[in-house]
Amino acid sequence: MRPLYFLLKFTLKITLWVYYPRFKNINPPKKRFSRTIFMCNHASSFMDPLVIASSQKPIVFFMTRSDVFTPLLKPILWAAHMLPIYRKHDGEDTKKKNEEVFEKCASILKFGRGLIVFSEGFTDDVFVRRLKPVKKGAVRIGFLALERINWKKKIYVQGVGVNYSDPKVLGSDCLISNAEPVCLNDFKEAFEEDPNKTIHELTMRLEEDMRNQITDVRDLDFTDFHEHVMRLTRKGMHNKDADKSKTLIARWKYSKRLADWMNERDLKENTQILKLKNRLSQYFDRLNEVQIEEHILYKTIRNKRNRSQELFFLITLSPIVVVGLLLNYLPYKLIKNFVEKSFKRPVFWSSVKMLLGAVAVFVYNLILAVLVAFIFDTSLFPILLIGLFIIPLSGVITRNWFDTLSEFKKLKRAQNLNHSALAMERDELLSTIYKLIPVA
Numbered sequence: 001m002r003p004l005y006f007l008l009k010f011t012l013k014i015t016l017w018v019y020y021p022r023f024k025n026i027n028p029p030k031k032r033f034s035r036t037i038f039m040c041n042h043a044s045s046f047m048d049p050l051v052i053a054s055s056q057k058p059i060v061f062f063m064t065r066s067d068v069f070t071p072l073l074k075p076i077l078w079a080a081h082m083l084p085i086y087r088k089h090d091g092e093d094t095k096k097k098n099e100e101v102f103e104k105c106a107s108i109l110k111f112g113r114g115l116i117v118f119s120e121g122f123t124d125d126v127f128v129r130r131l132k133p134v135k136k137g138a139v140r141i142g143f144l145a146l147e148r149i150n151w152k153k154k155i156y157v158q159g160v161g162v163n164y165s166d167p168k169v170l171g172s173d174c175l176i177s178n179a180e181p182v183c184l185n186d187f188k189e190a191f192e193e194d195p196n197k198t199i200h201e202l203t204m205r206l207e208e209d210m211r212n213q214i215t216d217v218r219d220l221d222f223t224d225f226h227e228h229v230m231r232l233t234r235k236g237m238h239n240k241d242a243d244k245s246k247t248l249i250a251r252w253k254y255s256k257r258l259a260d261w262m263n264e265r266d267l268k269e270n271t272q273i274l275k276l277k278n279r280l281s282q283y284f285d286r287l288n289e290v291q292i293e294e295h296i297l298y299k300t301i302r303n304k305r306n307r308s309q310e311l312f313f314l315i316t317l318s319p320i321v322v323v324g325l326l327l328n329y330l331p332y333k334l335i336k337n338f339v340e341k342s343f344k345r346p347v348f349w350s351s352v353k354m355l356l357g358a359v360a361v362f363v364y365n366l367i368l369a370v371l372v373a374f375i376f377d378t379s380l381f382p383i384l385l386i387g388l389f390i391i392p393l394s395g396v397i398t399r400n401w402f403d404t405l406s407e408f409k410k411l412k413r414a415q416n417l418n419h420s421a422l423a424m425e426r427d428e429l430l431s432t433i434y435k436l437i438p439v440a
Contacts, residue, residue, distance in 0.1 A: 044167035161213025324398030331360035
């Protein structure tokens with residue numbers, strides 16, 4: 001295990017706790033040395049490998065798009081267990097270069113390490129709950145490795161699904177679900193008889209395993225409809241419009257059941273569903289027009305607000321917020337501005353902010369710790385030890401404090417307005433949803 005990978009694996013646990021405070025890992029691999037290729041969906045660019053590396057036990061290497069391997073970043077990416085994968089539009093002899101990478105992957109598996117392959121090959125610019133077509137590279141690498149070791153050791157392929165409520169929102173939810181591993185050695189005879197057929201059939205099997213680990217809305221025209229239904233019922237994986245008293249697993253399962261129900265029907269031929277779909281779109285467009293969020297309207301019309309509790313939280317925790325701002329705000333702001341100016345595709349923002357932000361906060365607070373130790377002529381170690389606890393905790397409290405303050409202001413504004421028409425439309429839509437979509 002290379003030092004940088006070791007450092008990232010453990011420091012990211014703290015960072016991800018800040019970014020995804022509600023986190024769950026279902027059926028996680030138990031072995032650190034597993035000779036397993038993990039075939040994973042690619043919902044959120046660089047965030048996916050960060051989430052998996054920090055939360056799964058096995059030591060893994062990552063297949064990463066080759067264009068990020070610049071002369072400056074190449075040593076860092078190498079140290080973080082990343083390997084380049086070349087695509088046709090990279091303008092190189094992709095087949096030859098990928099064969100070299102596949103040989104390296106075979107060597108990694110031979111010596112008991114794992115490999116993560118994001119088998120869809122790309123990330124949507126806008127987060128969509130779906131599985132894109134899966135490529136055959138992962139299974140091909142597995143059989144190549146077995147040939148290199150004369151089938152003497154077992155190599156597995158395992159489907160993995162990463163599910164976010166919203167990957168770009170700080171403080172949202174993340175759930176990883178792992179399928180049962182498939183031992184490639186069991187297919188030796190079939191592979192030797194017809195390699196291409198065996199690779200294709202196993203890839204299709206693993207694609208179905210991956211599909212079962214995530215919410216997969218097959219028809220892109222209905223992804224918004226799926227999201228709108230989840231938001232109104234408050235049962236699913238939406239970041240804000242969800243009943244957080246329900247477990248993350250229960251919300252994930254509802255999201256999957258809803259998608260499965262939609263996938264099993266020809267919704268484009270169902271006039272009632274199409275009418276509901278159109279009304280939902282108009283409802284959420286209306287919310288945007290009057291500048292009120294769905295969860296704010298819900299709390300207002302259902303009288304779910306506890307103003308005294310909100311004020312108590314804001315007043316009592318304000319001193320901690322001052323500490324949180326002092327320790328976190330400046331590096332966070334600098335990184336935020338740098339990332340949003342430097343990366344054209346917003347899909348990269350959240351992961352790069354999280355990674356660079358953690359480094360910036362560490363360096364910034366290390367300088368502060370050295371200054372405090374020098375001014376008060378004391379040991380640096382206990383200051384760093386205390387900081388390891390205070391920095392992330394104060395950061396989380398500060399984030400929650402500002403979220404509460406923002407919601408406090410929005411609720412106050414909402415209570416001064418008449419939303420009876422929206423409330424009536426909301427109730428009618430919910431009634432129609434429960435009548436037409438029998439998903440518990």
